Amino acid sequence: MCRGNPVLYLDFSHCSNYQVPDGPSGDNTNENPNDNQTSGGGTNNNDDGDSTVTSPVELEDPRCPPGSGKVMIDDVCVCPPNSNKIEDANGVCNCPEGKIENASGICVEDPCRYIKLQIQNPVYTAQANELKTKTGLNQETGYKQNKDGTQVALNETNGGHSLTIPIDINTVGYMHTHINGYNAGDLDSDGVDDFEKPIKMFSPADLLKFLQIVKNSKYNGVPTHLTYGTMISSSGNYTLRFTGVIDDIDVTNLKKAAVYKNDYKRYFEQQFKSNKERAFLHFLKDHININGIDLYRIRDNGDVEKKTLKENGRVDTSDCE
Amino acid sequence: MKNILIGLIVLLTTLSCKAQVIAVEDFENHNQDLEDGAYIKDINNVLDKYVGTWTGTYSSKNYEFTIIKFTENNTNGSLNYKVDLLLMKYKITDSTGTELVNTLGFSNDNMFVIRGDYVTSNDTYVLSYQGLDTECGQNGTIYISISNAASDVMKLGFLVDGEMGLDCTAGGTIQILPTTSGLELTKQ
Numbered sequence: 001m002c003r004g005n006p007v008l009y010l011d012f013s014h015c016s017n018y019q020v021p022d023g024p025s026g027d028n029t030n031e032n033p034n035d036n037q038t039s040g041g042g043t044n045n046n047d048d049g050d051s052t053v054t055s056p057v058e059l060e061d062p063r064c065p066p067g068s069g070k071v072m073i074d075d076v077c078v079c080p081p082n083s084n085k086i087e088d089a090n091g092v093c094n095c096p097e098g099k100i101e102n103a104s105g106i107c108v109e110d111p112c113r114y115i116k117l118q119i120q121n122p123v124y125t126a127q128a129n130e131l132k133t134k135t136g137l138n139q140e141t142g143y144k145q146n147k148d149g150t151q152v153a154l155n156e157t158n159g160g161h162s163l164t165i166p167i168d169i170n171t172v173g174y175m176h177t178h179i180n181g182y183n184a185g186d187l188d189s190d191g192v193d194d195f196e197k198p199i200k201m202f203s204p205a206d207l208l209k210f211l212q213i214v215k216n217s218k219y220n221g222v223p224t225h226l227t228y229g230t231m232i233s234s235s236g237n238y239t240l241r242f243t244g245v246i247d248d249i250d251v252t253n254l255k256k257a258a259v260y261k262n263d264y265k266r267y268f269e270q271q272f273k274s275n276k277e278r279a280f281l282h283f284l285k286d287h288i289n290i291n292g293i294d295l296y297r298i299r300d301n302g303d304v305e306k307k308t309l310k311e312n313g314r315v316d317t318s319d320c321e
Numbered sequence: 322m323k324n325i326l327i328g329l330i331v332l333l334t335t336l337s338c339k340a341q342v343i344a345v346e347d348f349e350n351h352n353q354d355l356e357d358g359a360y361i362k363d364i365n366n367v368l369d370k371y372v373g374t375w376t377g378t379y380s381s382k383n384y385e386f387t388i389i390k391f392t393e394n395n396t397n398g399s400l401n402y403k404v405d406l407l408l409m410k411y412k413i414t415d416s417t418g419t420e421l422v423n424t425l426g427f428s429n430d431n432m433f434v435i436r437g438d439y440v441t442s443n444d445t446y447v448l449s450y451q452g453l454d455t456e457c458g459q460n461g462t463i464y465i466s467i468s469n470a471a472s473d474v475m476k477l478g479f480l481v482d483g484e485m486g487l488d489c490t491a492g493g494t495i496q497i498l499p500t501t502s503g504l505e506l507t508k509q
Contacts, residue, residue: 158458158493160483187478189503286398
């Protein structure tokens with residue numbers, strides 16, 4: 001069993017890499033042709049208990065008790081084998097404690113638990129507090145975390161204000177700032193200062209980097225539920241976690257970040273200008289369309305809130321317990 | 322009585338069909354979500370002065386920008402609004418006349434066409450730029466302003482964003498727009 005101590009910073013350097021293909025660490029063109037885990041059915045070889053099941057969860061068999069969620073196998077009503085559900089005291093199939101049901105009907109690790117553990121970690125807290133003091137700078141800063149537990153400080157912005165976050169097969173997650181609006185000086189030499197107004201939410205590039213980290217977790221021994229991307233801003237701190245099916249992250253269906261940029265801006269700067277959570281969730285739904293990309297807000301008092309879209313298109317907030 | 326009822330129905334129908342309209346020069350300070358069917362409109366034609374072809378030179382490069390005014394209809398997915406904005410296409414040549422980049426023939430919805438964002442309270446127009454090498458950081462914000470009486474001189478400023486995509490393996494790229502001072506352009 002490959003585990004890291006979730007209280008201390010995670011060290012997965014002892015975990016094996018399984019069939020690491022040429023592709024996932026950034027090159028989208030070289031999928032391993034021998035990797036049949038990406039064709040439907042079966043589970044991956046990540047042996048920490050995460051299952052990235054690609055076959056659908058069976059629907060309740062009408063011959064089984066109504067509302068039980070059970071299916072008939074060899075004339076016996078059982079909880080769907082692919083769901084990770086167990087029978088509760090009422091004979092109903094539910095997720096075991098500590099797990100939640102994802103959009104595909106599969107029980108997965110509850111991100112709430114692991115976010116709460118992460119923010120109790122003194123290393124994480126120190127970094128987050130440091131970055132909170134840097135949201136007023138004219139450029140982004142941050143850290144990325146490797147699977148051996150090391151933290152890499154990030155400062156490279158290529159002459160601009162956006163941070164370069166190099167993702168590789170060893171990356172578990174990243175944390176970075178999105179900065180406040182600032183006076184950029186009189187750029188056009190018209191005698192009037194010009195102002196830059198960065199968007200304080202994950203950019204398309206941030207999102208794709210998170211998805212690359214998630215996808216790499218299928219091969220690098222890092223439990224998927226521990227991968228993350230975090231954005232710290234003066235308007236709130238947010239983190240991304242994944243509870244979906246890794247194989248749904250299909251690089252052939254995803255575009256480059258730059259291709260999403262103009263559409264992304266329409267959500268944040270025009271349609272949903274007053275609500276960046278709403279803008280982000282609608283952008284995710286309309287343009288990324290991968291189940292299981294979960295957005296959480298981390299309050300300064302340690303409260304963690306899950307953000308989702310309601311049927312009416314507004315944002316629902318549910319507290320992590 | 323019948324006429325009163327008809328009048329009420331007509332009035333209610335008219336009111337319910339009246340979409341939200343916001344002048345482009347007022348949108349910077351509009352900090353609410355748009356209503357369905359909203360129109361960010363150039364009611365007062367404040368964008369018209371930018372329309373045309375503009376040329377200038379900076380650091381031994383020759384710049385030609387063509388600016389058009391365009392009404393963008395966003396009615397896909399969760400988006401439901403229209404906006405009047407400026408689009409900028411461009412050609413850059415070096416001192417020998419060799420073409421370095423040319424987007425003049427690109428369609429309006431091409432991601433490399435510079436797309437307008439908003440008018441500031443100082444009557445500067447702000448646009449988003451993604452160069453052909455945007456994957457390696459050739460992107461940022463453009464600011465244009467026209468302040469002379471004849472409206473035939475435009476000032477252009479550029480702020481690098483530098484955001485890089487997953488597929489950039491070469492490191493940060495060279496910027497092709499002026500980064501150290503404004504560019505003065507003359508209307509053709």
